[in-house]
Amino acid sequence: MSIGSDSKETGAEAFAGALRDAINAKRMTLSRLQEKLRARGNRVSLATLSYWRSGARRPEGAQSLAAVADLEDLLDLDRGFLTKHLGPTNRTGPLGPIQFPIDEQAIERAVRDAYAALGAPYPDMSREVTTHSVTDVDADGNVAYCITRSIVQSTSGTITATPFLELTPGVDTPPPLISAVSGGRITQRYSHPNGEVHGVLFEFDTPVTAPNTTVVEWSIEYPPGYPTMRETGHAVARQCRELLVWTRFHPDALPDWCEERIETPTGTTVAEVTLDGGTSVHQVRRAFGPGAIELTWGYGPRE
Template identity: 70%
Template sequence: MSSRNELRRARADAFASALRDGINARGVTLAWLQENLRLRGNTVSMATLSYWRSGARRPEGAQSMAALGDIESLLGLTAGALTGLLGSTKRTGPLGPNQFPIDEAALEQMVKDAFAALGTPYPDTSREVTTHSVTDVDADGNVSHCITRSVVQSTVGTVTAIPFLELSPGVSTPAPVLSAVSGGRISARYSHPSGEVHGALFELEAPLTAPGTAVIEWSVGFPPGYPPTQETGHAVARQCRELMVWTRFHPDALPDWVEEKIETPTGIRLAPLSLAGRTSVHQVRRAFGPGAIELRWGYGERADQPG
């Protein structure tokens, strides 16, 4: 029977071989891979990438696992094609506090109701290690679709499903269409009577035992009758190694003004942003959370808005 070290070596060899095959099939260099990882906020040294490719070292820790999710994407590999070859890392990484990201007690109670209805404990025992959320804005200037890819990690015990919620504080809406794209399926849905909280339970493809990670992807669509929306964002209850919110505007609906809203337990910060000749805005925060990153936009003269 193989020893633990032999099993670890076999996994490292399989990972290195898959990484080499992916790089060769894509026809790219390690320098190209490093630069594109940097653009996504994942700083990995050339030496580390070389070690991974040769099998001299294997990725360890949440930060490296987050980078692997981007490597899979950059090389055109299926989610988990590389991470699935490693087995569990022994490190969870720094977790930080688990805290409701928005300072609204009534809204938090609605979220607790949603968790209870979905049959999952509150607060959630998983965390988002890295998350990229991409929102498309239609020709009328309103949110039309959002897709999110996340490296999630179990922080304690075993996680089989993760709840995802859409919040519209103070605004009652019909239920948006939450769909699983990859990494699992939607096993339950819930809408709060207020219409301000809607959610779905994302059942993972396989149970996730701490400190293991998985890559998942889900989308949000908006049905007829949904209020026109000119803001988007993403909130996390624990510190996220990297959170990116990318908002892509229709070329016929470029806004006249754009504003960033960052909400954390220490307060709210508003700041004007500029498209600067582009058709999109990306907001990136590292070691962010608990908190929320939002983007607001509009047309015509900027009207005063409460924070």
């Protein structure tokens, strides 16, 4: 966002002035600021912070813009205070490779069919910068409800919508109820004949031009009588700055065992996870993708 048509400062200069004032008001050194950013998973170099403060460079790309959001928090500024001083940019930052996140060729073909039916280009021209997915498990131990919030970035041109899909490889299911919670509306729905891919086209409140972002939120409900679902997760086709999958169990249905499965182009890892006396499991990865984070659970002896 530019600071106004009557300003003679460039985005870098205006941002630098606002950042300097905030750092001076907080009486914080750049070294201390870098340490606090690093603790949040933002590995911005001391030199980069110095360039930003002097106006020699300006934040560019999704990773840097995420660091700016953390700077606003660390310096006790209103959300968007520093960002509003940045002028327009044509950079998206490093995108990394794009790849179908799971090793299932039949499912990828079905996903391509879904994109075509929804009128969306494949691969998608957006990426998830940050995604938090929260799943609730009912008293029978099955997935009942999932809500997901994402910061979505356009990687090329202007996008007005993006598909969100529910995949159940190897399991034929009826379509769950996918709803728009905030940030847009659902304009189309699709279910593949194999019953393993269901999805919607989520239209944003306003178009998004690269490298800008928007925040969207959608939910999935699994109605009574839905096939047993004791697995949840989230997959991304491009690298995501932060991916969180939080599974919350009903107090009367705490599992006897849980297993985490992480699938990336370099391979698949499987590990046992525990609730540690609580009622939930959270899985978080930074700079993750392409790939998928999954959690499965069960009751009684493990098969």
